[in-house]
Amino acid sequence: MQEKLKELMADLKEEEALEAAKEMLDNGEDPLEVLEICRKAVEVVGKRFEEGTYFIPDLLMSGEILESISDIVKPHISSDVETKKCGKVLIGTVEGDIHDIGKNIVTFMLEVNGFDVMDIGVDVPPAVFVEKIKEFKPQVVGLCGLLTLAFDSMKNTIEALANAGLRDQVKVMIGGSPTDEKVAEYVGADAYGKDANAAVELSRKWTACA
């Protein structure tokens, strides 16, 4: 049954996966175990994404299925169970840019890979990055941008971190369609991530989430 749910979800069979999850809950399976299987299924999805057999729609769809299953599992969980997170990532789209789809996918992939992620939204001014970093104390900061205007916003944000004395405390990664290694260098980031998996890999490298 466990393998079946994992497979159905990894193959993005929404209705069948939901049925299988319901059946497991009806049979008295530990709801946390059901969620754990789903998490493992999303790992498989991430792996297929990395191998180039899955693409963004597949990631979105796996997120949808995970959400649907979480919705039916949650009423079965008696109290809030703290799951142990292995690293903190703060992520946001930089000032002047309001795109969020890529950022949301990165957030989702980081979360299913065990990171505690704070998503501070779009069009985020440097000062807000500084404030939220002080509050959340992440090891990794992700700056997103889909427009060329985001380059200077990224640069300004990283400068603001330096001025606030935070630059040495965090690793900064950037991503988004027009960015590349050269842009990472230009804005003063530690690395550029090509896609959601690259963001996960970089975050792993920089934290204890091996």
Next chain:
Amino acid sequence: MEKSPQELYKEREKRFMDAVQLKVPDRVPVVPCLDFFPAIYAGINFEESMYDMDKAWMAWKKTALDLDADMYWNSYISYPGKGLEALGYKILQWPGNGLPAERMYQFVEGEYMKADEYDEFLADPSDYLIRTYYPRICGTMAGLQKLSPIHSGFWQGIFGLVGNFGDPEVQESLRSLMEAGTIFAKWFDFLGEFNQELESLGYPNALGAATYAPYDIIGDTFRGTRGVMLDMYRNPDKLLEAVDMVTPWALEAGVNGAKASGNPRVWIWLHKGCQGFMNDEQFQKFYWPGLKKLIMGLIEEDLVPYIYIEGDYTCRLETIADVPKGKVVYHFEQVDIYKAKEILGGIACISGNVPNALLCTGTPEEVKEYCKKLIDVLGKDGGYIMDSGACIDEAKPENIKAMIDFTKEYGVYR
């Protein structure tokens, strides 16, 4: 003897069309797709270029003349701010309306058509557009929601519907629509006059008309990126039906636009079929058949599909090579240029690929080096038009100039 503007105009048109038809032109044409760059270049802000036609005229003309590329882009895609305001337009935020004066307008993603509205849309699209969709994407069109179904007028032919138009909210929406209409009409006249002036100075307009790939019509402004992606799993049949339904719309817009302008280049802006946004099977099923019909339809009307592709398209090259020879331009943002030449060479003209990031952050020397590689590989024996990867907003003017001047010098076929 110096060439007259008319001679230069003909020469530039020929250079472009030779590249399209895969003949070897006198040199590689260079046609940079300019978005808001002219505003930056001429020192006005983005808000001014959307709100002040005189300033926009000055900026776009100065840029076209100073850059002296083979064709120019007018300010078509900068849109009239007042017109958008009159519509209460929600799909964009723009400088002067939600964004600072020096920012490019940005797209507001949304499921402007809900997943459960396909049936309504498919059954009677115009009625759905007028009474549900337009009020949703345009705040001032809210009153149109109070209309009865457009088909309900049948009592004495129309009497069943007419009373609706006495409703104050409906009337308010109609007044806003008339106001927006006046502004848009004035703006189209402005673009037409601008084009005439540039033509008299010897420069052809890069763009004759604009349309969308059928799948992108549904994906961009109806269902949104996320919505349309999930539809491939949850509503595949309805999505396909909708794509089929709008395919003739896309063709009609291209053909009518090109007839009105007398310029054969029909810009097709591709978004949601790029690498990463769907797998090959999905591309073959949802994206390519509609796009291919559109391409073939335009070619039948003797028009030039100028296909402007955002994202990486290397994995689609084999599929999109299935078009008639010497009729189509494929503009790439990102592509493996060697594969592109290998697969599309002798079939379609290739354009673009100078990274916008390089134009923003690089030096003129680096730009020249990149352009040299493009001319050597893609420009070999013709069939290439130099351009940036994506429409240009921010960029160092000296880098744009380097791209153009270097192409004129190094891109000559001997």
